[in-house]
Amino acid sequence: MSEEGGVSLKENLLTYYDKLQCDPCCNSLLKQNFTKDVIEEIGNKVTNSGCTLSDCIKSGVENPDSSTGIYAADAESYTLFAPLFRPIIEKYHGSIKHPFVDFGNPETINFANLDPTGEYIISTRIRVGRNVEGYPFTATISRDQQEALETKIKEALTHFDGDLEGTYCPLPGMDDPTRDQLVEDHFLFQQGDRFLQSAGGYRNWPHGRGIFFNKTKTFLIWINEEDHLRIISMEQGANFDSVYKRLMRGIKILEQHVSFYRDDELGYLTFCPTNLGTTIRASVHIKIPKLSSQPNFKEFCLGLNLQVRGTHGEHTDTKGGVYDVSNKRRMGLTEIEVIREMYNGITQIIEKEKSL
CATH class of the missing domain: 1.10.135.10 (ATP:guanido phosphotransferase, N-terminal domain)
Structure with missing residues (x-):
């Protein structure tokens, strides 16, 4: 035994x-x-x-x-x-069956800007999690495996060009100016989540971890944070179209050089089962002081299959009526369906705010 x-x-x-x-x-x-x-x-x-x-x-x-x-x-x-x-x-x-991968056709996708005047949406961010085949997840990976995985991913990053080309900064030995700038930009992932801590998510910290970002800092990759990879596309404003298409291009390039764990029923496999399926978390930081003051605010968002958090992530507070609103459903829908549901939900939130 x-x-x-x-x-x-x-x-x-x-x-x-x-x-x-x-x-x-x-x-x-x-x-x-x-x-x-x-x-x-x-x-x-x-x-x-x-x-x-x-x-x-x-x-x-x-x-x-x-x-x-x-x-x-x-x-x-x-x-x-x-x-x-x-x-x-x-x-x-609500499902144990996930469809095939479908990000949609970038040639026909066209998401109009939801807030061209910038009155409501401060920023838009879409991320996915990925874990690399052949390596244990964060909780049980060894130092040698982390190092090998980091080397493998760093090689894949060299294939980015154009607006995706960028710089990789390992966490160990990071100089103060770089660290301070990444903190100021809210890009630097750190320890501190007690749930992740207990799960072993900070194993061998900060060994084998780092951040990649392009020159405009609209495309980022976290290496060996909660999952092996967190691939992030983001920018100020409400341009879902550019954020989503940039993410699509980045993932497509990575998939040419790295194989990711995926199950026919569960979709892409992640450290936390809440992220299974598409693994997509599409979110906006949105200013909705009138709606957020309503007693049924969170229930209204849940009715749209949207989740509300503080602007610094899960288990954090918010100020000034600004919230992080994201899709709740990741499994049972294709990637493009997740984004459309999120987009339509945010449209209704803005319309509700305007009506109050």
């Missing part, structure tokens, strides 16, 4: 089970689906890269206020520990 520090894997999981069930404040998807039958069925299994079910649920146990409570320690976790992952994924996404 596999053991962790002299305690069997199942015994350790039963301790986790008791802790979750005894916490009246915990209502995570993990708690709802983590049963003794699940422990009996998959509690002693270990993936080929050495990941256990304990690795996947540790964050949810240490942070009972987590809404989901589970991370995939590696790509195989999604299949080996499917009796726990699948019901959580289906509950969160």
Whole structure:
């Protein structure tokens, strides 16, 4: 029987089970689906890269206020520990079946500017997460694997040209002026999220991590943050069209040099199961003081399949009626369908703000 520090894997999981069930404040998807039958069925299994079910649920146990409570320690976790992952994924996404990749035809896509006067939308940002085949996810990757992965990605970055051509800055040894500028631009990812910390997301920090950005800083890639890659297209204003098409071009170039984990049912595989499917998070920082003061503001956004956060990300506050509004659905839709749903939702938010 596999053991962790002299305690069997199942015994350790039963301790986790008791802790979750005894916490009246915990209502995570993990708690709802983590049963003794699940422990009996998959509690002693270990993936080929050495990941256990304990690795996947540790964050949810240490942070009972987590809404989901589970991370995939590696790509195989999604299949080996499917009796726990699948019901959580289906509950969160409302689907367990994802369509084929379809970003749409860039020649026919034409998103009009939603806010040409700049009265409401401050900035637009679209990102995707990707994990590279052959490497464990962030929680269990070794230093040597991180270094090899960073080298592989750096080589792929040399194939960007034109407006995508840019500079790679590794986090270790970053000089003060570069660091200060990236902080000022809100580009520098850092430690600090306790949910990610407990999940092992800062393993070997800051080794093997870095940031790539083009000359205008409208195209960025985070390396070995939460996922192996976070590919980001962004700019000031409300030009969805240019932001989306830039992202499409960047992904297409990367796919010619790097292979990414993807499952026929779950879509692109990510460290956090909430990002599965297209992995797309399209967001705007939008100033809506009238609408946001309404008691049903967040419910209104949810009705449009949109999610509201503070302007500095999840679990942060906001000021002056400015919010980060993004798509909630990532699975069960194609990439172009996600963007259209987001675009149409923001259109309705602006119309509602104008009417108040």
